Each structure stands twice: as structure tokens, then as C-alpha cells.
Amino acid sequence: MPPRHTVKPNASAAPLSSLADAATPRSPTVPLDEVDRQILVLLSQDSRRSQRALARELGMSAPAVGERIGRLERLGVIRGYGVRLDWSAAGFPxxxxxxxxxxxxxxxxxxxxxxxxxxxxxxxxxxxxxxxxxxxxxxxxxxxxxxxxxxxxxxxxxxxxxxxxxSILDIEAENLVAGLLSTPAAGPE
Known part of the structure; x- marks a missing residue:
């Protein structure tokens, strides 16, 4: 199995100087409108939801929803889709x-x-x-x-x-995406 991360240390560099090579790159902020936010919230609730079902809930056409999702993927807002495990059931409690x-x-x-x-x-x-x-x-x-x-x-x-x-008790946020994106972010005052 190949290493998950590779960093090339430089002995003469400052102790933290090459950590940037291992860091997850920061993406520029992408402007999200209300429809983008709604799509993200709905996908966070069920990422297997079809574009047709999303379109019905949003009152849009399926191709328009597909274009929005594609744009969010290309811009890196949506980085992937995955499975949420019950770690205890999987043997890692x-x-x-x-x-x-x-x-x-x-x-x-x-x-x-x-x-x-x-x-x-x-x-x-x-x-x-x-x-x-x-x-x-x-x-x-x-x-x-x-x-x-x-x-x-x-x-x-x-x-x-x-x-x-x-950890003696794990408490997951119910839905972080919905909590943070359900209302537009406040701009600078």
C-alpha cells in the first residue's frame, strides 16, 4: 500500500517549514447562492439522492441540478461522496x-x-x-x-x-453541512 502522504524533510530548514507540503490545500472561497446551499444540505442528508429527486425538491429541472452539482464538484466544494460507518459495528469501537x-x-x-x-x-x-x-x-x-x-x-x-x-462518549454533529449552510454566512461588518 503506498504512503498516504509524502513529505521531504530538509534538515537545515525550520522545524515547521515543510509541513505545508503535507497540508490539505486550502481552496479559495467559492460564492454559493441559496440554490447551491440547498443542494449541499440535501446531499448531506442523503448523498445517494438522484438529480431527479433533488430537482423535484428544489423546483428545478434535473439537468439544471446536474449542472450545479458538476460546478460544485469542479470548484472543489464537493470533494467526494462516501459512506458513514458505525465504527463499533465495524470492530473499531x-x-x-x-x-x-x-x-x-x-x-x-x-x-x-x-x-x-x-x-x-x-x-x-x-x-x-x-x-x-x-x-x-x-x-x-x-x-x-x-x-x-x-x-x-x-x-x-x-x-x-x-x-x-x-473518548468515553462520541457525539457526532447531527448534520454539520445543514447547520452551517442552511443560512447564508454573515458578511464582514
Whole structure:
């Protein structure tokens, strides 16, 4: 399996300088009108909904809806369609947060690259403050967690310190897309 992310560390560079290579690129803001917002909200509720069904709900023609969706895909607003899993049912009931601090001055991109290629990784964030990296993993049980930490994380050169937090309750936003896009964003005052 090829690596999920590749970063080329530069030993003489500042510790954070090559992290931009691993970052998800920021897209320019795309102006969304009310119809675009409605399409996104409806697709967030059921991404398998047909263009014909969307057109009926929006009072538009199916080709017009198809053109809108195509435009939103081309502009990168819609990055893909996927499946939402019940992780417990899939055998990975534990959410684990690892707080990772790098050795001061160490090229963090090398650490990020190694963590990004761990299969159990769900999300990886470079953060400000007293810590450097916040990683969220999915594991089967405590033995799996122990293996993840001891055989992967602690063996990464440049990791100075880790702190582990177990999620005792996962509460997902009901529908983040609908919550944020149901009403137009307020402009600058």
C-alpha cells in the first residue's frame, strides 16, 4: 500500500517549514447562492439522492441540478461522496486521541509523514500551543492501542512526549453541512 502522504524533510530548514507540503490545500472561497446551499444540505442528508429527486425538491429541472452539482464538484466544494460507518459495528469501537510533542527543533514533517501512514489514523492536526500534533485513531481494544503506541508512535524518531486520551462518549454533529449552510454566512461588518 503506498504512503498516504509524502513529505521531504530538509534538515537545515525550520522545524515547521515543510509541513505545508503535507497540508490539505486550502481552496479559495467559492460564492454559493441559496440554490447551491440547498443542494449541499440535501446531499448531506442523503448523498445517494438522484438529480431527479433533488430537482423535484428544489423546483428545478434535473439537468439544471446536474449542472450545479458538476460546478460544485469542479470548484472543489464537493470533494467526494462516501459512506458513514458505525465504527463499533465495524470492530473499531475506541476513539483515541494522541497528543504528541516533538523534540524541540526536530523536523516535524518527518514525524507527520510517519503518523499519516498509520492505518488506524482517522485525523491528524498540527496545532498551536504547548503541544505540536493532535492525532485521532480508531482501535479495537486496549491491546490494539498498546500495540499502536509501542510499535508505531514511540518508535518514530523525533517524538519527545505523548499523552493519550480515550473518548468515553462520541457525539457526532447531527448534520454539520445543514447547520452551517442552511443560512447564508454573515458578511464582514
Amino acid at each position: 475506541m476513539t483515541v486521541y494522541l497528543i504528541i510533542t516533538a523534540v524541540q527543533g526536530y523536523q516535524q514533517s518527518a514525524i507527520v509523514e510517519k503518523i499519516a501512514n498509520i492505518p488506524e489514523l482517522e485525523e491528524l492536526n498540527i496545532v498551536t500551543g504547548a503541544i505540536d500534533i493532535l492525532a485521532r485513531f480508531r482501535v479495537r481494544d486496549h491491546a490494539h492501542l498498546r500495540q499502536l503506541i509501542m510499535e508505531h508512535i514511540w518508535k518514530i524518531e523525533g517524538v519527545h512526549r505523548t499523552e493519550t486520551s480515550l
